[in-house]
Amino acid sequence: MDCGRRDRSIRSAPFRRKEAVGDAIHMTRALARPDLQRRAIRLWLIVVGAVVCLTVLVGGATRLTESGLSIVEWRPVAGVLPPLSAGQWQNEFEKYQAIPQYRTLNAGMTLAQFKTIYWWEWTHRLLGRLIGVVFLLPFLYFLWRGWVGRRLRAGLAAIFALGALQGAVGWWMVASGLADRIEVSQYRLAIHLLLASLIFVATLWMAQRLKPGAGIEAPARIRAGAIGLVVLVLMQIHLGAVLAGLRGGLVYNTWPLIDGELIPGPHALFRLGPAWRNFFENALTVQFDHRLMAYVLWVLALLHVLDATWTLRGGPALAGALAVAAGVTVQGMLGIVTLVQQVPIALALSHQGMAIAVLAIAVVHAERLQARSLGLRLVAARLAPSS
Ligand code: HEM
Numbered sequence: 237m238d239c240g241r242r243d244r245s246i247r248s249a250p251f252r253r254k255e256a257v258g259d260a261i262h263m264t265r266a267l268a269r270p271d272l273q274r275r276a277i278r279l280w281l282i283v284v285g286a287v288v289c290l291t292v293l294v295g296g297a298t299r300l301t302e303s304g305l306s307i308v309e310w311r312p313v314a315g316v317l318p319p320l321s322a323g324q325w326q327n328e329f330e331k332y333q334a335i336p337q338y339r340t341l342n343a344g345m346t347l348a349q350f351k352t353i354y355w356w357e358w359t360h361r362l363l364g365r366l367i368g369v370v371f372l373l374p375f376l377y378f379l380w381r382g383w384v385g386r387r388l389r390a391g392l393a394a395i396f397a398l399g400a401l402q403g404a405v406g407w408w409m410v411a412s413g414l415a416d417r418i419e420v421s422q423y424r425l426a427i428h429l430l431l432a433s434l435i436f437v438a439t440l441w442m443a444q445r446l447k448p449g450a451g452i453e454a455p456a457r458i459r460a461g462a463i464g465l466v467v468l469v470l471m472q473i474h475l476g477a478v479l480a481g482l483r484g485g486l487v488y489n490t491w492p493l494i495d496g497e498l499i500p501g502p503h504a505l506f507r508l509g510p511a512w513r514n515f516f517e518n519a520l521t522v523q524f525d526h527r528l529m530a531y532v533l534w535v536l537a538l539l540h541v542l543d544a545t546w547t548l549r550g551g552p553a554l555a556g557a558l559a560v561a562a563g564v565t566v567q568g569m570l571g572i573v574t575l576v577q578q579v580p581i582a583l584a585l586s587h588q589g590m591a592i593a594v595l596a597i598a599v600v601h602a603e604r605l606q607a608r609s610l611g612l613r614l615v616a617a618r619l620a621p622s623s
Pocket residue numbers: 296299300429469472473474475476477479480481483484485486491526527530533564567568569570571572574575579584587588591594
């Protein structure tokens with residue numbers, strides 16, 4: 237009996253060791269799986285954000301080269317294919333020749349010149365569709381694998397809905413320039429850019445939320461300040477788009493004076509009636525507002541740095557605040573050069589690209605501050621549960 241027990245224990249020692257190793261491997265895999273899923277979802281969101289950025293830049297180039305009205309129809313699926321024969325090109329050209337922009341701005345344009353503006357608009361629309369595909373296919377896969385928790389699913393579905401809405405807003409914007417005007421409505425252009433920026437913010441915020449590691453501890457005032465800066469950058473982007481849509485950077489090309497004054501008089505700022513129209517239709521008022529908002533943003537970004545310095549005495553929150561302030565400073569200077577040089581394409585595009593960069597810096601900074609204090613890192617860990 238004794239002997240049998242000893243035998244069994246001698247035989248089972250290596251077996252138990254093997255079992256323990258097996259258990260450890262299994263546990264490590266089980267732990268690693270949600271982490272891999274989270275990383276995959278995060279990487280996907282970063283890719284979506286990058287394609288959104290690229291689409292915004294190509295959209296800016298499309299506007300700056302006055303190419304946005306070259307495709308006068310909205311065919312979400314068939315429009316993927318560009319004209320493939322000489323006859324099809326001629327057909328597209330004739331449709332463009334029928335709209336007021338051709339007659340007023342581009343009369344006498346050659347087919348080769350038309351092709352250039354067509355390619356800009358086609359590429360912008362293709363990138364818009366690409367965002368849909370790059371978003372939807374992996375999203376469906378993650379859903380199918382059960383990697384996406386309820387909260388994350390709701391957020392991602394909201395981003396997808398915003399993307400679909402953006403396609404419709406894009407066409408609504410183009411349609412505004414096809415009949416009575418020779419360019420698109422600045423109201424609609426600004427909504428289009430604002431919506432793109434909101435999609436970018438939501439995507440980046442979620443990607444950031446899925447990043448491992450603790451957020452940054454900070455008092456409520458600093459956290460609110462960081463969120464406030466994100467909101468102000470979004471408002472400034474909206475103002476910039478109204479200005480760009482009005483071609484308001486081609487006039488009042490002096491700085492710091494505007495129309496010969498530091499602050500224009502009310503008769504000039506409120507020349508149009510009713511008063512609210514000046515905020516969208518009076519180039520002087522819109523440009524003045526864009527400048528004013530830049531000054532406010534810059535001062536608040538510096539105060540945010542001072543607050544982080546005094547309250548936290550350094551650390552990652554201060555580094556984030558400094559990055560936002562530096563971004564706003566560079567962007568402001570770029571805006572001034574763009575203005576005094578009368579909006580050359582390269583500078584105007586850099587100004588638009590830098591606006592998205594500043595937004596990204598502000599979002600990452602704000603999210604890092606919120607995450608820790610709200611304990612949302614824990615929620616984030618639960619966002620992508622193991623299947
Ligand atoms: C943080 C500050 C700023 C931000 C975030 C910002 C952002 C923007 C954005 C998003 C646009 C629209 C671009 C487009 O739709 O193509 C724009 C246009 C413009 N901004 Fe700014 N801007 C800032 C500061 C300034 C300053 C200080 C000036 C000059 C004093 C300025 C001058 C202009 C001009 C002239 C345009 C029209 C450019 C065009 O027609 O393409 N910006 N800005």
